[in-house]
Amino acid sequence: MSKPTDKPVYIEPNYTYGDATLHYIQQAAEHGLYEIRGLGAKRRVPTFDDLTFLTASASRYPLEGYREKCETKTVLGTRFAKKPIELGIPITIAGMSFGALTAQAKDALGRAAGELGTSTTTGDGGMTPEERRSSKTLVYQCLPSRYGFNPDDLRQADAIELVVGQGAKPGGGGMLLGQKISPRVAGMRTLPEGIDQRSACRHPDWTGSDDLAIKLSELRELTDWQLPVYVKIGATRVKNDVKLAVAAGADVVVVDGMQGGTAATQQVFIEHAGIPTLAALRQAVEALEEIDKVGEVQLIISGGIRSGADVAKALAMGADAVSIGQAAMMALGCNARHYHMNGRLVDATDDYAAIGTAPGYCHHCHTGLCPVGIATQTPELEKRLDVDWGARRVKNYLQTLTMELTTLARACGKSNVHNLEREDLAALTIEAAAMAKIPLAGTDWIPGHNGY
Amino acid sequence: METITDTDKTVRVDLDESSVRDLNQFLHHDLAASGVKHIEVLNPNGRHNIAVGVDAPVSVDIRGHAGYFIGGMNKQARITVHGNVGWSVGENIMSGSIRVKGNASECAGASGHGGLVVIEGDASSRCGISMKGCDIVVGGSVGHMSAFMAQLGTLVVCGDADAGLGDSLYEAVIYVRGTIKGLGADAREEPMGEEDYARVAALLDKAGFDHDPKAFKRVASARTLYHWNADHHQEY
Numbered sequence A: 001m002s003k004p005t006d007k008p009v010y011i012e013p014n015y016t017y018g019d020a021t022l023h024y025i026q027q028a029a030e031h032g033l034y035e036i037r038g039l040g041a042k043r044r045v046p047t048f049d050d051l052t053f054l055t056a057s058a059s060r061y062p063l064e065g066y067r068e069k070c071e072t073k074t075v076l077g078t079r080f081a082k083k084p085i086e087l088g089i090p091i092t093i094a095g096m097s098f099g100a101l102t103a104q105a106k107d108a109l110g111r112a113a114g115e116l117g118t119s120t121t122t123g124d125g126g127m128t129p130e131e132r133r134s135s136k137t138l139v140y141q142c143l144p145s146r147y148g149f150n151p152d153d154l155r156q157a158d159a160i161e162l163v164v165g166q167g168a169k170p171g172g173g174g175m176l177l178g179q180k181i182s183p184r185v186a187g188m189r190t191l192p193e194g195i196d197q198r199s200a201c202r203h204p205d206w207t208g209s210d211d212l213a214i215k216l217s218e219l220r221e222l223t224d225w226q227l228p229v230y231v232k233i234g235a236t237r238v239k240n241d242v243k244l245a246v247a248a249g250a251d252v253v254v255v256d257g258m259q260g261g262t263a264a265t266q267q268v269f270i271e272h273a274g275i276p277t278l279a280a281l282r283q284a285v286e287a288l289e290e291i292d293k294v295g296e297v298q299l300i301i302s303g304g305i306r307s308g309a310d311v312a313k314a315l316a317m318g319a320d321a322v323s324i325g326q327a328a329m330m331a332l333g334c335n336a337r338h339y340h341m342n343g344r345l346v347d348a349t350d351d352y353a354a355i356g357t358a359p360g361y362c363h364h365c366h367t368g369l370c371p372v373g374i375a376t377q378t379p380e381l382e383k384r385l386d387v388d389w390g391a392r393r394v395k396n397y398l399q400t401l402t403m404e405l406t407t408l409a410r411a412c413g414k415s416n417v418h419n420l421e422r423e424d425l426a427a428l429t430i431e432a433a434a435m436a437k438i439p440l441a442g443t444d445w446i447p448g449h450n451g452y
Numbered sequence B: 001m002e003t004i005t006d007t008d009k010t011v012r013v014d015l016d017e018s019s020v021r022d023l024n025q026f027l028h029h030d031l032a033a034s035g036v037k038h039i040e041v042l043n044p045n046g047r048h049n050i051a052v053g054v055d056a057p058v059s060v061d062i063r064g065h066a067g068y069f070i071g072g073m074n075k076q077a078r079i080t081v082h083g084n085v086g087w088s089v090g091e092n093i094m095s096g097s098i099r100v101k102g103n104a105s106e107c108a109g110a111s112g113h114g115g116l117v118v119i120e121g122d123a124s125s126r127c128g129i130s131m132k133g134c135d136i137v138v139g140g141s142v143g144h145m146s147a148f149m150a151q152l153g154t155l156v157v158c159g160d161a162d163a164g165l166g167d168s169l170y171e172a173v174i175y176v177r178g179t180i181k182g183l184g185a186d187a188r189e190e191p192m193g194e195e196d197y198a199r200v201a202a203l204l205d206k207a208g209f210d211h212d213p214k215a216f217k218r219v220a221s222a223r224t225l226y227h228w229n230a231d232h233h234q235e236y
Helices: A020-032 A103-116 A129-134 A151-155 A184-190 A209-222 A238-247 A267-272 A277-290 A308-317 A328-331 A351-356 A387-411 A431-434 B020-034 B192-206
Strands: A051-053 A074-076 A085-087 A090-094 A119-121 A138-144 A159-163 A229-234 A252-256 A300-301 A321-324 A338-341 A344-347 A424-427 B005-007 B011-014 B038-042 B059-063 B078-081 B097-100 B116-119 B132-138 B152-157 B174-178 B186-189 B216-223
Touching: A051 A308, A051 B152, A074 A300, A090 A103, A103 A119, A103 A129, A103 A328, A103 A387, A151 A209, A159 A209, A209 A229, A209 A238, A209 B020, A229 A238, A238 A252, A238 A277, A238 A321, A277 A308, A277 B116, A300 B038, A308 A321, A308 A387, A308 A424, A321 A328, A328 A387, A344 B038, B005 B078, B011 B020, B020 B038, B116 B192, B132 B192, B152 B192, B174 B192
Parallel strands: A090 A119, A090 A321, A119 A138, A138 A159, A159 A229, A229 A252, A252 A300, A300 A321, B011 B038, B038 B059, B059 B078, B078 B097, B097 B116, B116 B132, B132 B152, B152 B174
Antiparallel strands: A051 A424, A074 A085, A338 A344, B005 B011, B174 B216, B186 B216
């Protein structure tokens, strides 16, 4: 055995085989399987944080921050739908399934959205009566799995979202592991209870964009051309896909960047497929510009939208609205240290520890062991989400985002948040400048443009 | 619709004169009050989305070949196509019936939740894909990957089945009278029991085919894919 030495110790860090990589290799060696988890990409990618606003000064004048009106109304589906939807704010709640989330969580999201005059979206498990009741404006997803899909729910929807893909797993189908397939979830999905369910990655009744056009027509025929039809794509070849969605007849295109969340997907898929939301948004806007559809087809961007600043920057870059999923869950209490029960806060740290994680790091949506009772189907855990409390928190969160959004818009001199424009932005990093095609702050340089 | 003619409670809609949209809106909104029980659709000429979303106990006869999604999401109606159809006839059918006198292209009865789809001729690939409780009877043969990921219901094939039959099946059951070129992942042939004979006999009867149920083979899920890597000790 060697003796301790007085020489200074230097433990050389290994950037190729760091802690995370070692853990990954050891897990793979132990289980012979890839990791499945919830939420979205955690790796560092350029984001809206890498942009800043060039607010008003002498060359442009601002609006008074508290008193002058700043319009947030947002209309979606003006292209073909007889009944476009009118939202109070340009922030919508993304599709999250009953099954992935509890019925109570869906209820809370619906109530909060209703109070702010915005929409919620069903998910890969059909429409529950609870969410139809609680959500004033409900977008009904048509997904590859078609679980629970039926014409009666379709007719009572306010808009239809045909989901081609999602940012967490573009090109992949959903998963719901056995412990979340409760009798009610199984019934809604026509599956045996307790099986590990893997949704289809392609639609059962059409393939390719020419077929998609006929499929969208079918949905319109079924609903007498009343409802807006969205097409949602996961961000990969965004320019082509947006153009194809528009050619197929979409009223609204939803682009979900790689930071978009999921209830359960392979980690390798979450982290290594798709392009960042920032890049996806610019490509989507360029696609609409190239085919002269800006304003006629509305664009919703999603995938890692967290703050009013993110919303404002997305709108300035050309989105008509944003959609939030993970952040809405976090407002409900996802990854919080406490949950709220019987009028008091209860510490859930031990429950996080029991599943090998901690508040702030949890991505166990796939296990159904959600310590705060949001992404579960276990009755005992479901009780941990107080619906009134959750609804109030989501409402507060949406309200905060809206206040932040209008603060920035007014400071840019805009009386309508939809008047924010690219010229209001500068990039803080070269990567963000290249992806968003916004000049690097203090320069007029966009990498790849003007010959350099 | 001025181009609709009412003859003894039969309404005729000529799609060379009226649009598919006019027809569907009539079926959705004006049918109930009209007392009409029979609709005849003339000159379909391969048009798509004919008679989608009907929710009434009426008969619809489509006289000719039709395109995609014929009778999509049907409830209650008895729809007959006197010709061939394109992709996804009767997709997401909830109840009622759809009969195709000719052949059907891909994905016939896709994701159907209930009711009956009858293809008198052949059906192309992915017939019964993702079906969730409907019954499908094909007089001829079916193409590859039929009943892919089928969850519930019955697919009866009076002819042959191409490769990949019943891939990733859940609880739907397939009966084939002819040869099976190949089974998909997790599908297996199982012995026929008395319940199977009765189930096949009842569906053949409803569909109007006169075959001996004893001539059919049963294909169902081996259920080895029901649990995610169950053999690999992953602690979910």
